[in-house]
Amino acid sequence: xxxxxxxxxxxxxxxxxxxxxxxxxxxxxxxxxxxxxxxxxxxxxxxxxxxxxxxxxxxxxxxxxxxxxxxxxxxxxxxxxxxxxxxxxxxxxxxxxxxxxxxxxxxxxxxxxxxxxxxxxxxxxxxxxxxxxxxxxxxxxxxxxxxxxxxxxxxxxxxxxxxxxxxxxxxxxxxxxxxxxxxxxxxxxxxxxxxxxxxxxxxxxxxxxxxxxxxxxxxxxxxxxxxxxxxxxxxxxxxxxxxxxxxxxxxxxxxxxxxxxxxxxxxxxxxxxxxxxxxxxxxxxxxxxxxxxxxxxxxxxxxxxxxxxxxxxxxxxxxxxxxxxxxxxxxxxxxxxxxxxxxxxxxxxxx
Amino acid sequence: xxxxxxxxxxxxxxxxxxxxxxxxxxxxxxxxxxxxxxxxxxxxxxxxxxxxxxxxxxxxxxxxxxxxxxxxxxxxxxxxxxxxxxxxxxxxxxxxxxxxxxxxxxxxxxxxxxxxxxxxxxxxxxxxxxxxxxxxxxxxxxxxxxxxxxxxxxxxxxxxxxxxxxxxxxxxxxxxxxxxxxxxxxxxxxxxxxxxxxxxxxxxxxxxxxxxxxxxxxxxxxxxxxxxxxxxxxxxxxxxxxxxxxxxxxxxxxxxxxxxxxxxxxxxxxxxxxxxxxxxxxxxxxxxxxxxxxxxxxxxxxxxxxxxxxxxxxxxxxxxxxxxxxxxxxxxxxxxxxxxxxxxxxxxxxxxxxxxxxxxxxxxxxxxxxxxxxxxxxxxxxxxxxxxxxxxxxxxxxxxxxxxxxxxxxxxxxxxxxxxxxxxxxxxxxxxxxxxxxxxxxxxxxxxxxxxxxxxxxxxxxxxxxxxxxxxxxxxxxxxxxxxxxxxxxxxxxxxxxxxxxxxxxxxxxxxxxxxxxxxxxxxxxxxxxxxxxxxxxxxxxxxxxxxxxxxxxxxxxxxxxxxxxxxxxxxxxxxxxxxxxxxxxxxxxxxxxxxxxxxxxxxxxxxxxxxxxx
Numbered sequence: 001x002x003x004x005x006x007x008x009x010x011x012x013x014x015x016x017x018x019x020x021x022x023x024x025x026x027x028x029x030x031x032x033x034x035x036x037x038x039x040x041x042x043x044x045x046x047x048x049x050x051x052x053x054x055x056x057x058x059x060x061x062x063x064x065x066x067x068x069x070x071x072x073x074x075x076x077x078x079x080x081x082x083x084x085x086x087x088x089x090x091x092x093x094x095x096x097x098x099x100x101x102x103x104x105x106x107x108x109x110x111x112x113x114x115x116x117x118x119x120x121x122x123x124x125x126x127x128x129x130x131x132x133x134x135x136x137x138x139x140x141x142x143x144x145x146x147x148x149x150x151x152x153x154x155x156x157x158x159x160x161x162x163x164x165x166x167x168x169x170x171x172x173x174x175x176x177x178x179x180x181x182x183x184x185x186x187x188x189x190x191x192x193x194x195x196x197x198x199x200x201x202x203x204x205x206x207x208x209x210x211x212x213x214x215x216x217x218x219x220x221x222x223x224x225x226x227x228x229x230x231x232x233x234x235x236x237x238x239x240x241x242x243x244x245x246x247x248x249x250x251x252x253x254x255x256x257x258x259x260x261x262x263x264x265x266x267x268x269x270x271x272x273x274x275x276x277x278x279x280x281x282x283x284x285x286x287x288x289x290x291x292x293x294x295x296x297x298x299x300x301x302x303x304x305x306x307x308x309x310x311x312x313x314x315x316x317x318x319x320x321x322x323x324x325x326x327x328x329x330x331x332x333x334x335x336x337x338x339x340x341x342x343x344x345x346x347x348x349x350x351x
Numbered sequence: 352x353x354x355x356x357x358x359x360x361x362x363x364x365x366x367x368x369x370x371x372x373x374x375x376x377x378x379x380x381x382x383x384x385x386x387x388x389x390x391x392x393x394x395x396x397x398x399x400x401x402x403x404x405x406x407x408x409x410x411x412x413x414x415x416x417x418x419x420x421x422x423x424x425x426x427x428x429x430x431x432x433x434x435x436x437x438x439x440x441x442x443x444x445x446x447x448x449x450x451x452x453x454x455x456x457x458x459x460x461x462x463x464x465x466x467x468x469x470x471x472x473x474x475x476x477x478x479x480x481x482x483x484x485x486x487x488x489x490x491x492x493x494x495x496x497x498x499x500x501x502x503x504x505x506x507x508x509x510x511x512x513x514x515x516x517x518x519x520x521x522x523x524x525x526x527x528x529x530x531x532x533x534x535x536x537x538x539x540x541x542x543x544x545x546x547x548x549x550x551x552x553x554x555x556x557x558x559x560x561x562x563x564x565x566x567x568x569x570x571x572x573x574x575x576x577x578x579x580x581x582x583x584x585x586x587x588x589x590x591x592x593x594x595x596x597x598x599x600x601x602x603x604x605x606x607x608x609x610x611x612x613x614x615x616x617x618x619x620x621x622x623x624x625x626x627x628x629x630x631x632x633x634x635x636x637x638x639x640x641x642x643x644x645x646x647x648x649x650x651x652x653x654x655x656x657x658x659x660x661x662x663x664x665x666x667x668x669x670x671x672x673x674x675x676x677x678x679x680x681x682x683x684x685x686x687x688x689x690x691x692x693x694x695x696x697x698x699x700x701x702x703x704x705x706x707x708x709x710x711x712x713x714x715x716x717x718x719x720x721x722x723x724x725x726x727x728x729x730x731x732x733x734x735x736x737x738x739x740x741x742x743x744x745x746x747x748x749x750x751x752x753x754x755x756x757x758x759x760x761x762x763x764x765x766x767x768x769x770x771x772x773x774x775x776x777x778x779x780x781x782x783x784x785x786x787x788x789x790x791x792x793x794x795x796x797x798x799x800x801x802x803x804x805x806x807x808x809x810x811x812x813x814x815x816x817x818x819x820x821x822x823x824x825x826x827x828x829x830x831x832x833x834x835x836x837x838x839x840x841x842x843x844x845x846x847x848x849x850x851x852x853x854x855x856x857x858x859x860x861x862x863x864x865x866x867x868x869x870x871x872x873x874x875x876x877x878x879x880x881x882x883x884x885x886x887x888x889x890x891x892x893x894x895x896x897x898x899x900x901x902x903x904x905x906x907x908x909x910x911x912x913x914x915x916x917x918x919x920x921x922x923x924x925x926x927x928x929x930x931x932x933x934x935x936x937x938x939x940x941x942x943x944x945x946x947x948x949x950x951x952x953x954x955x956x957x958x959x960x961x962x963x964x965x966x
Contacts, residue, residue: 082802083803084804085632085659092626129619323614337579338576347563
């Protein structure tokens with residue numbers, strides 16, 4: 001990390017997005033993570049995605065649990081409310097926040113310890129309820145803040161920095177998210193911004209539970225030979241099933257693709273994902289096939305990345321609950337209090 | 352057994368129904384209690400039930416009291432013994448001179464009966480078998496048949512019962528006639544075969560007034576509806592589940608948008624209590640009024656989050672319907688044993704506001720007030736019910752709501768204020784009351800955003816691990832707790848008609864038994880001033896009350912004298928002045944118990960020097 005404060009001024013010719021914000025308006029405080037940490041790349045991908053989508057920064061609420069990954073919301077979107085909650089419990093806090101105001105964008109940032117161990121239950125239940133959110137796990141296979149213990153996503157046979165070998169079976173959060181009914185599931189790599197930024201953009205526009213597992217090597221404790229979450233290992237085993245370009249409803253598709261290589265997936269809100277197919281037989285709208293593909297290729301030691309599944313017609317928690325369109329936190333006594341007359345009727349019924 | 356004169360008492364006796372869980376007796380028994388109320392005679396009704404759905408013994412106790420004593424009395428004057436499993440014990444529990452109603456289809460040996468009671472055999476099973484071919488109906492209607500028998504024995508108004516049945520089955524009219532028929536069957540047989548009425552019986556009176564009959568959980572849930580709660584997250588746990596159920600039920604009638612048919616509330620049955628309180632905190636942080644309903648074991652699971660809400664200053668409301676501990680303890684028995692665990696819930700230095708309602712009407716009031724307090728104080732508020740208040744229907748003053756009342760949303764800085772350049776520091780005490788302004792997420796494009804974390808930040812929510820700002824913040828939280836004292840419900844004091852050196856402090860479901868105990872003690876010439884505590888932190892009235900008396904009994908339904916502990920630790924009171932009087936076997940405390948214990952203590956003091964309890 002650096003201790004030098006960022007200057008407040010910036011170049012007058014910095015490019016502005018549709019709302020007139022510059023890239024700088026989406027930045028946060030200076031990161032206190034280790035230099036070269038994969039998490040910082042993810043933070044900058046989030047900044048990039050929000051800038052490109054021209055989201056008003058204050059319309060995002062960023063929530064996290066505990067751990068290195070959960071510290072990162074301080075380092076992006078400084079004009080957004082943030083909530084560093086308790087270990088493994090971000091999903092429930094985010095669920096409550098989402099219930100209170102369905103109009104904000106909810107960004108949940110978590111780690112593999114936070115989501116696959118202590119918070120495995122909360123991760124599962126937020127996904128299965130279909131809370132509209134972007135749930136990013138910054139997955140490095142170790143507990144960084146407590147200096148390098150294995151986490152539950154560490155692969156069997158992976159070696160720790162001190163030389164011990166993990167014997168426990170790993171939890172693959174992508175496989176679990178697919179099984180639990182997440183309507184947008186992706187995996188990416190912190191070292192591949194080209195892939196990650198459009199994924200985050202598509203996830204933000206998705207009207208349901210969007211989950212992105214980002215393999216994010218820990219430079220301090222899990223970047224050595226023998227680790228399956230090191231930069232070298234991930235680069236060597238990364239198998240991207242597609243490359244995508246995300247197009248919001250407000251902009252036309254600019255890139256020209258060779259015919260037959262691109263699939264256009266239209267989301268419920270009218271936004272479109274242009275998928276350049278790298279694995280010819282991969283169908284992003286087939287949940288069962290995705291699960292099968294993932295298992296088969298993971299057995300071969302591949303790290304399957306890209307947009308793995310998307311439901312074009314997702315349903316979210318508010319739709320399940322059939323709540324009013326107005327955010328619940330804007331309702332006043334006039335909307336909520338039935339008044340004394342109704343109470344008299346209730347009293348009468350109790351005599 | 353010596354013969355005893357049959358008890359003779361009008362509008363003042365206890366009926367106990369001994370049933371098997373799952374036999375459908377509950378609605379017939381409740382119908383009995385409500386029929387007595389319709390005759391203008393107050394009742395106190397209580398369920399004693401096991402942690403079971405079908406098969407184990409359950410009792411329903413109806414205390415009929417024209418004088419209006421609503422606490423449990425203890426003992427039983429008329430036993431309706433419908434459970435063979437507990438028959439001998441049930442018969443043994445009848446007061447000398449009392450009455451037994453049993454199913455005489457199979458004759459009992461006289462050795463199983465007592466000679467000092469009046470035994471009334473009604474061939475219930477035989478009558479039902481003859482009338483209904485279907486076994487399920489025989490079982491269900493049997494309850495209505497014994498209700499009919501009781502109506503004859505106690506000289507009840509059959510019209511009152513019929514009206515109640517018609518009201519109960521409104522919309523399912525097909526069921527009205529058969530139920531009324533079953534009651535008539537029992538009543539006619541009894542009038543024909545048994546000398547009616549008994550020595551204990553009912554006479555129409557006018558002692559109920561406009562009071563309502565409702566359980567505290569439903570009342571608290573209705574309070575939450577009126578108080579503007581929009582998010583409820585909960586996990587099923589006896590005895591609190593019916594509170595969340597009632598909230599859902601009331602909302603489905605009172606909170607539907609008339610134009611769209613959509614819901615102005617959200618209820619989540621969470622995966623556990625940790626998620627419940629997490630959802631409540633997330634919603635509270637984002638400006639919705641949110642609550643959870645739970646009991647002691649749930650409070651234990653929520654500890655870490657409760658601390659976060661205290662330090663991060665997030666409004667939250669927790670209804671704790673207390674029961675016996677621990678998790679595998681006495682889930683269906685009542686206690687007041689979570690006071691300390693709630694008052695100091697979580698790790699680090701924490702203190703929380705507790706509200707202590709005594710009956711359904713107060714559960715409604717506090718259930719609504721809790722949301723104003725949570726927003727005003729930006730902290731978790733605990734509404735401490737117990738199983739007795741929560742799960743039993745009580746005769747209670749009707750609910751009242753002032754239509755001019757506005758919700759107090761506390762100190763929330765608006766977009767306009769931020770736009771006007773008003774200084775915003777999330778933890779900055781601008782008014783000197785320890786309460787800082789907050790903003791809802793999404794308020795202003797460039798002002799008012801902050802990062803929420805437990806501590807490790809300064810008055811402007813900027814990250815720091817320095818000791819100075821930490822202490823500064825902790826001192827402000829103490830100041831806020833002082834402010835809370837001025838906002839929570841004040842204790843209710845009632846003095847004896849003559850000056851006395853003795854006082855008694857009590858709270859919650861002990862209240863009705865205490866009223867009666869004072870009456871019993873005064874009849875014996877013993878006078879006490881009384882103070883009903885309604886909240887923690889304590890109002891200064893509590894200290895004044897203790898200082899004005901030589902001896903103050905602190906009556907509680909737990910083993911360790913938890914309120915007394917709080918009084919000693921928070922008010923610096925001399926423990927020697929505070930005599931603990933504790934009842935915690937899981938049954939509701941009775942006036943007999945309180946009057947007996949206080950009476951013994953005061954009698955003993957006439958001959959022995961003061962024993963310093965706890966000193």
